[in-house]
Amino acid sequence: MWKRDESVKSTRQPAAASVTPSYAAGVSASKPEARRQNEGDVVNIGKSVVIKGELSGSEDLTIEGHVEGKIELKDHVLTIGPNGKIKAQVFAKVVIVLGEVHGNVTASEKVDIRDNGSVDGDIVAPKVAIASGAHFRGSVDMQRKPSAAASQQPAVAQPTKTAPSPQSQAAAR
Amino acid sequence: MPDGSPTFPTKALPKLLDALKAREQSVLLDLGPVVGTNVTFFGERLGCKIFVEDLFSDIDRHARAGTLDHLPRVFASRFKRLEGSVDGILCWDVFDYLDKPAAQSLAAQLIRLLRPEGVVLAFFSTMAPKDSPLCYVKQTVVNDTTLRHREYPAEQSRQAPLLNRDIIRMFEPARVMEQFLLKTHARELFFRLPAA
Numbered sequence: 001m002w003k004r005d006e007s008v009k010s011t012r013q014p015a016a017a018s019v020t021p022s023y024a025a026g027v028s029a030s031k032p033e034a035r036r037q038n039e040g041d042v043v044n045i046g047k048s049v050v051i052k053g054e055l056s057g058s059e060d061l062t063i064e065g066h067v068e069g070k071i072e073l074k075d076h077v078l079t080i081g082p083n084g085k086i087k088a089q090v091f092a093k094v095v096i097v098l099g100e101v102h103g104n105v106t107a108s109e110k111v112d113i114r115d116n117g118s119v120d121g122d123i124v125a126p127k128v129a130i131a132s133g134a135h136f137r138g139s140v141d142m143q144r145k146p147s148a149a150a151s152q153q154p155a156v157a158q159p160t161k162t163a164p165s166p167q168s169q170a171a172a173r
Numbered sequence: 174m175p176d177g178s179p180t181f182p183t184k185a186l187p188k189l190l191d192a193l194k195a196r197e198q199s200v201l202l203d204l205g206p207v208v209g210t211n212v213t214f215f216g217e218r219l220g221c222k223i224f225v226e227d228l229f230s231d232i233d234r235h236a237r238a239g240t241l242d243h244l245p246r247v248f249a250s251r252f253k254r255l256e257g258s259v260d261g262i263l264c265w266d267v268f269d270y271l272d273k274p275a276a277q278s279l280a281a282q283l284i285r286l287l288r289p290e291g292v293v294l295a296f297f298s299t300m301a302p303k304d305s306p307l308c309y310v311k312q313t314v315v316n317d318t319t320l321r322h323r324e325y326p327a328e329q330s331r332q333a334p335l336l337n338r339d340i341i342r343m344f345e346p347a348r349v350m351e352q353f354l355l356k357t358h359a360r361e362l363f364f365r366l367p368a369a
Contacts, residue, residue, distance in 0.1 A: 113209075128216060130209030137207075139224040142216030 185361035236328035245278035264295035
């Protein structure tokens, strides 16, 4: 019968989102917050996490914490949870906002601001949905410019790897 | 979800759509509260860039603070966009909630923002305000010729209706291209700024 090899599991990276070194300086979590939900292949950043810098990845990401800087999720879904507070330029395939975003949001497919979600910034996406209870201040650009959307993706978007900070590693123990 | 809010015909909206369709990468300024379906409608129909500047929330803020008399000055510095950078403006019925000095100041700023041949759609009531509950009307586009009206609480009441000649003067040098008096006692005015 197959038996799980716990030693192999324990060496697995906890998250697939990559961050610049500034992330290490900015993490203020006191317990494990970034975790991977293997079933859905979604990375979840918990509400006590603060990230300052660049955050990029190649899988879906849900943010409940604070992020300042830049978020790039090429070809994936970014969800800003109800507790999420973002002060950043955001690039993703789909952006779903239930929390707060201050900054411009660019999506290659869709931006969806749900009830109680808030965006202060300019949106560029071919599809935009704004719920009646949402807050939005800025502009919406739905022009079909596939080449422009592609060119806005960062040239440095690489297959992701995790670079947890010493603090977050300590917190995970 | 079914919506029991009443719907009303509009004759000026198709004029605005026609005017903006003819332009490439047009810029539309919406002075009402953000309405998701409107953003989708205008974005998909016109492929335009839409700026939402909710003046009703500005009016509410000043009404609460008792500083409505500051609005003419506020409007003078309210819009950060460059002069002549907007193709179309959706005013909805915002002028019904402004006194004459504030309305004049706002109209002057909107004309400043318009590109040559830019267009403005505005609704003006023809009836004196009644002692009805304070409310604004969120105008949702159902289709080219139909709007849905959803009332929501307001801090400011409707003001006395502006006279036609005052409205026309406020928007000079833009010209009234179309004017419709609806059964709802609303005047729909469609302005166009002359070519440079």
